[in-house]
Amino acid sequence: MHATLADVIADTAQNSIEAGARNVSLEIVEDGATIAVRIKDDGKGMDEATQARAFNPFYTEPGKHDKRKVGLGLPILKQICESTDGAVSLKSEKGVGTELSYSFSARHIDLPPMGDLVEAVLMLFNYPGDFDLTFTHKKGAEEYTISRSELADAVGGLESVDGLSLAREFLASQEASLVPAS
Numbered sequence: 001m002h003a004t005l006a007d008v009i010a011d012t013a014q015n016s017i018e019a020g021a022r023n024v025s026l027e028i029v030e031d032g033a034t035i036a037v038r039i040k041d042d043g044k045g046m047d048e049a050t051q052a053r054a055f056n057p058f059y060t061e062p063g064k065h066d067k068r069k070v071g072l073g074l075p076i077l078k079q080i081c082e083s084t085d086g087a088v089s090l091k092s093e094k095g096v097g098t099e100l101s102y103s104f105s106a107r108h109i110d111l112p113p114m115g116d117l118v119e120a121v122l123m124l125f126n127y128p129g130d131f132d133l134t135f136t137h138k139k140g141a142e143e144y145t146i147s148r149s150e151l152a153d154a155v156g157g158l159e160s161v162d163g164l165s166l167a168r169e170f171l172a173s174q175e176a177s178l179v180p181a182s
Helices: 005-018 048-053 073-083 117-125 148-155 161-177
Strands: 023-030 034-041 087-093 097-105 132-139 142-147
Touching: 005 023, 005 034, 005 073, 005 097, 005 117, 023 117, 048 087, 073 087, 073 097, 117 132, 117 148, 117 161, 132 148, 142 148, 142 161, 148 161
Parallel strands: 023 132
Antiparallel strands: 023 034, 034 097, 087 097, 132 142
């Protein structure tokens, strides 16, 4: 099971990258009462039969994982959402893309901690492949948005230790500038 919400967010956003998306949008909105996440992509999408099975822990898309026959990411997500008075919604169209939205009650006793969101987002930005990821984090009245391509340009690429270090510093400064939602 995932230890933090940052792990859950990274796992679900990674699905979009692995689905061949060229553009992925990841948005987190914290309003004090709710933590809402929306991931939208232009990947290969799913037909209705696949969507119907997506939350089944004994199903994973054929060919997605070489040595695995189960997919626990979405079933675990659903369990966390339901156990924290949240919700999950999956909309997808084959050949068009997918939108996954989920939320948690921010004050629920069973809500896992946020964890290291900076590292989770940095890992997504550094995931191999030819895609762009736009990340937005809104907390109360404050927010910031940065794309993978913008960040890579600003720090001179995400392939070097120096570039990753600068990207980490930038993301950490943006997170620190967000005032907690009440």
